[in-house]
Amino acid sequence: MITGKTGLLGVVGDPIGHSLSPLMHNAALEKLGADYVYVAFPVAAEQLKTAIEGFAAVGVRGFSVTIPHKQAIMPLLADISPAAQAVGAVNTVWRTEQGWAGTNTDVVGFLAPLQSLNRDWTEAKTVVLGNGGAARAVVAACAQMEMQAVHVVGRSLEKLAAFESSWQTSPLHPPLTVHAWESLTDLLSQADLVVNTTPIGMHPKADASPLTLELMQQVKQGAIAYDLIYTPSPTQFLTLAAQHGLTPIDGLEMLVQQGAAALEIWLQQAAPVDTMHQALKQHLGL
Numbered sequence: 001m002i003t004g005k006t007g008l009l010g011v012v013g014d015p016i017g018h019s020l021s022p023l024m025h026n027a028a029l030e031k032l033g034a035d036y037v038y039v040a041f042p043v044a045a046e047q048l049k050t051a052i053e054g055f056a057a058v059g060v061r062g063f064s065v066t067i068p069h070k071q072a073i074m075p076l077l078a079d080i081s082p083a084a085q086a087v088g089a090v091n092t093v094w095r096t097e098q099g100w101a102g103t104n105t106d107v108v109g110f111l112a113p114l115q116s117l118n119r120d121w122t123e124a125k126t127v128v129l130g131n132g133g134a135a136r137a138v139v140a141a142c143a144q145m146e147m148q149a150v151h152v153v154g155r156s157l158e159k160l161a162a163f164e165s166s167w168q169t170s171p172l173h174p175p176l177t178v179h180a181w182e183s184l185t186d187l188l189s190q191a192d193l194v195v196n197t198t199p200i201g202m203h204p205k206a207d208a209s210p211l212t213l214e215l216m217q218q219v220k221q222g223a224i225a226y227d228l229i230y231t232p233s234p235t236q237f238l239t240l241a242a243q244h245g246l247t248p249i250d251g252l253e254m255l256v257q258q259g260a261a262a263l264e265i266w267l268q269q270a271a272p273v274d275t276m277h278q279a280l281k282q283h284l285g286l
């Protein structure tokens with residue numbers, strides 16, 4: 001029940017109507033009995049500064065940040081965590097005495113399902129398909145796990161070069177090389193982990209996969225195929241991976257874990273991860 005004391009959390013983005021964050025976070029808040037409500041705020045790029053000044057004025061406790069504001073919000077914050085600086089994007093903001101502080105919980109969200117496998121990752125070679133925003137969190141995560149190699153594969157040589165050079169001053173020093181899509185065959189045969197960070201396979205083109213079955217068959221046995229897409233489930237990429245005997249991981253756990261990490265920052269208490277998972281699964285019909 002919303003009362004005169006109910007605190008406010010939310011997400012800023014544009015567009016934002018499709019966001020699953022309100023559903024996931026409000027299920028968690030209800031489970032915790034926390035007197036907060038989490039709302040989606042459609043905020044146009046030119047209104048971002050005004051919006052967050054307004055949030056401070058009305059006592060918003062914290063908020064999530066999504067496309068297109070993940071980078072644009074950075075100069076508006078009083079403090080940015082090393083994780084967010086390494087990724088170059090902020091997805092979680094909270095109020096401090098000095099002003100708004102930001103971090104990036106996609107890195108811990110991405111790592112959570114890998115860490116639960118209890119493997120040694122220091123010898124691992126990872127192939128990352130795509131070089132957009134999510135790929136940045138994946139590269140930071142691989143560096144944090146001290147992996148041996150991270151090969152980022154993209155379709156634009158210009159964007160790949162910009163991606164590579166953006167890491168040159170990073171304190172994380174990721175073991176990064178970038179490659180054109182044509183190099184995939186050689187890279188896949190050595191990969192321990194293949195991550196799809198492209199939107200290929202999302203609705204409405206749910207039967208598309210960033211890797212053909214032929215390419216998937218190049219991946220060595222025992223490897224993990226990780227798709228950041230969470231709907232449909234499984235994606236065609238993960239269906240092909242499973243056919244080839246690889247271990248599939250979809251993006252739902254990452255979505256839940258990045259949200260749980262944000263909630264823990266805002267409320268300073270453990271998040272009900274199972275409740276968040278269930279709320280999403282029910283909504284997505286999984």
Ligand code: NAP
Nearest residue numbers: 130131132133134135155156159197198199228251254255
């Ligand atoms: P983004 O910044 O737009 O990056 C998308 C990347 O995919 C770009 O490198 C783009 O290449 C590449 N790409 C797009 N279409 C392609 C195609 N047909 N062939 C080859 N490459 C293609 O998007 P993002 O924010 O990184 O998100 C990417 C995906 O991750 C989305 O599906 C998103 O839902 C998912 N995601 C999931 C979570 C989670 O919690 N599970 C979190 C974040 C993102 P160019 O650079 O050449 O355009």
